[in-house]
Amino acid sequence: MAERTxxxxxxxxxxxxxxxxxxxxxLEEGLRLFEEGVNLxxxxxxxxxxxxxxxxxxxxxxxxxxxxxxxxxxxxxxxGRET
Amino acid sequence: MRRNExxxxxxVGEVNRMADSLLQELVxxxxxxxxxxxxxxxxAFFSLSDEEAVLPCIMFREAMxxxxxxxxxxxGVLARGRLGVYxxxxxxxxxxxxxxxxxxxxxxxxxxxxxxxxxxxxxxxERLKRPLPPFxxxxxxxxxxxxxxxxxxxxxxxxxxxxxRLVIRGVRVQGEGAVEDITSAIRLFNEAxxxxxxxxARGGGSLEDLQPFNSEEVVRAIRASSIxxxxxxxxxxxxxxxxLAADYRASTPTGAAEAVVPSSGEVMALLRSREAxxxxxxxxxLQNLEREFHLLAGRxxxxxxxxxxxxxxxxxxxAEVGMVASxxxxxxxxxxxxGDYAKLLARYPREYRDLPGRIRREAGxxxxxxxxxxxxxxxxxxxxQRDLKAAAQSLLSGQExxxxxxxxxxxxxxxxAVLSRGYAIASRRGERRPLxxxxxxxxxxxxxxxxxxxxxxxxxxxxxxxxxxx
Numbered sequence: 001m002a003e004r005t006x007x008x009x010x011x012x013x014x015x016x017x018x019x020x021x022x023x024x025x026x027l028e029e030g031l032r033l034f035e036e037g038v039n040l041x042x043x044x045x046x047x048x049x050x051x052x053x054x055x056x057x058x059x060x061x062x063x064x065x066x067x068x069x070x071x072x073x074x075x076x077x078x079x080g081r082e083t
Numbered sequence: 084m085r086r087n088e089x090x091x092x093x094x095v096g097e098v099n100r101m102a103d104s105l106l107q108e109l110v111x112x113x114x115x116x117x118x119x120x121x122x123x124x125x126x127a128f129f130s131l132s133d134e135e136a137v138l139p140c141i142m143f144r145e146a147m148x149x150x151x152x153x154x155x156x157x158x159g160v161l162a163r164g165r166l167g168v169y170x171x172x173x174x175x176x177x178x179x180x181x182x183x184x185x186x187x188x189x190x191x192x193x194x195x196x197x198x199x200x201x202x203x204x205x206x207x208x209e210r211l212k213r214p215l216p217p218f219x220x221x222x223x224x225x226x227x228x229x230x231x232x233x234x235x236x237x238x239x240x241x242x243x244x245x246x247x248r249l250v251i252r253g254v255r256v257q258g259e260g261a262v263e264d265i266t267s268a269i270r271l272f273n274e275a276x277x278x279x280x281x282x283x284a285r286g287g288g289s290l291e292d293l294q295p296f297n298s299e300e301v302v303r304a305i306r307a308s309s310i311x312x313x314x315x316x317x318x319x320x321x322x323x324x325x326x327l328a329a330d331y332r333a334s335t336p337t338g339a340a341e342a343v344v345p346s347s348g349e350v351m352a353l354l355r356s357r358e359a360x361x362x363x364x365x366x367x368x369l370q371n372l373e374r375e376f377h378l379l380a381g382r383x384x385x386x387x388x389x390x391x392x393x394x395x396x397x398x399x400x401x402a403e404v405g406m407v408a409s410x411x412x413x414x415x416x417x418x419x420x421x422g423d424y425a426k427l428l429a430r431y432p433r434e435y436r437d438l439p440g441r442i443r444r445e446a447g448x449x450x451x452x453x454x455x456x457x458x459x460x461x462x463x464x465x466x467x468q469r470d471l472k473a474a475a476q477s478l479l480s481g482q483e484x485x486x487x488x489x490x491x492x493x494x495x496x497x498x499x500a501v502l503s504r505g506y507a508i509a510s511r512r513g514e515r516r517p518l519x520x521x522x523x524x525x526x527x528x529x530x531x532x533x534x535x536x537x538x539x540x541x542x543x544x545x546x547x548x549x550x551x552x553x
Contacts (some may be wrong), residue, residue: 021367034361034364047248052245053241055243055251067250
């Protein structure tokens with residue numbers, strides 16, 4: 001199974017938090033959700049701390065797309081040029 | 084200097100007319116600034132000038148009435164007209180048919196026209212604005228690969244939120260091909276490379292530079308995008324039409340990056356509050372359960388279990404009383420009628436004469452039986468519990484007996500149990516496999532003999548071959 005994305009983690013957390021507030025929840029289910037939620041919070045924290053954003057450029061045409069790592073060119077003076 | 088005889092001599096007027104007719108071929112657009120304006124009722128004289136030169140012009144009333152802009156001193160215009168010569172003075176000039184404001188003025192006018200048209204169509208409607216996903220996994224960026232805009236977005240986005248991927252499509256953002264590049268990049272992401280959100284960015288610039296962002300094509304491409312679009316255009320205070328069409332408008336590329344992803348700090352704070360709400364949710368759940376439990380536990384049915392049975396038992400008892408009563412009535416009625424019958428029966432043989440007495444006795448018996456049954460049904464719960472317990476115990480002890488029996492049978496099958504009956508097992512020294520045949524050992528060999536309790540270490544003195552060791 002593919003790893004959950006950060007967004008999916010946050011969406012699941014939201015659902016869990018809302019469900020836990022419902023009155024008609026069985027205790028067993030509540031405990032299970034609580035545990036899942038706590039694990040998701042832990043996972044999200046870990047990713048925030050460890051992940052680093054990927055930057056790529058998209059090349060080619062509609063039929064034939066490739067991505068390639070994008071590196072910022074060396075700073076040419078702090079101000080840079082306007083486009 | 085002599086003139087050639089063949090050469091024709093022209094009059095001044097002829098020359099000027101000739102020049103006029105040659106120039107009249109040229110109907111052209113000229114850009115320049117209006118100066119030296121002299122308006123008259125039926126026409127106006129003015130000059131178009133730029134840094135290099137001056138062009139005298141005349142414009143007639145009917146052309147002025149249909150003109151897209153007023154003639155004003157110092158205004159840059161695009162003028163279309165026919166060149167010619169004023170024969171009388173030999174003065175070269177342009178007869179202007181139409182004028183438009185040039186440069187910024189023209190662009191601004193075009194901007195306002197499109198703004199009005201596209202607003203009427205509802206393309207800038209607030210209701211069309213889509214919410215931005217709070218934690219995008221993939222962000223698309225459409226901008227020039229060079230310059231400050233791309234750097235601003237990349238730096239801010241990666242610094243703020245590390246849990247995402249930024250995919251950049253490089254485009255021309257001004258001049259020729261820019262509109263085409265931008266619209267096809269928006270389509271590209273939508274059709275072939277779906278991301279969660281798109282940023283359309285460029286650095287600031289003049290109105291001319293921003294022209295692609297004010298084009299109808301880009302506006303329509305933004306609205307046709309099924310991916311939400313955020314614009315971040317320059318440091319200009321002016322809005323572009325692309326800004327108006329976008330789902331969210333940031334005033335700079337940096338602002339766009341900030342609008343699109345949360346900062347790690349914000350996410351951490353959100354996680355803390357999520358965590359708190361998880362605990363709060365569970366705690367509330369537990370408190371509710373506890374309250375429910377106390378409510379239930381406080382009910383009399385639980386403090387006195389017999390009360391659970393109270394209601395049904397009451398109903399049963401009522402029903403039974405009713406039954407006994409009506410049975411009694413029935414029997415009484417019947418015996419009364421039997422009395423009546425008796426009179427009739429008196430005329431019949433003797434065995435029938437006793438019928439009313441028999442019925443009365445029968446009724447008495449029935450009433451007694453009913454009474455007993457009723458007392459049993461409504462009898463003491465504790466007494467019945469005792470009965471149940473006794474029954475359960477006898478059942479259990481039956482099972483226990485069977486278990487003991489089964490265990491003893493199992494024991495009987497164990498070889499060790501056989502030893503307890505006086506048999507012994509012999510095996511070669513150090514081996515566990517029992518000896519079955521005397522031929523397996525030689526005289527003088529050492530063997531072990533296992534008894535019910537303990538072991539003997541023996542030496543074979545002699546042996547006898549044969550069937551059965553008896």
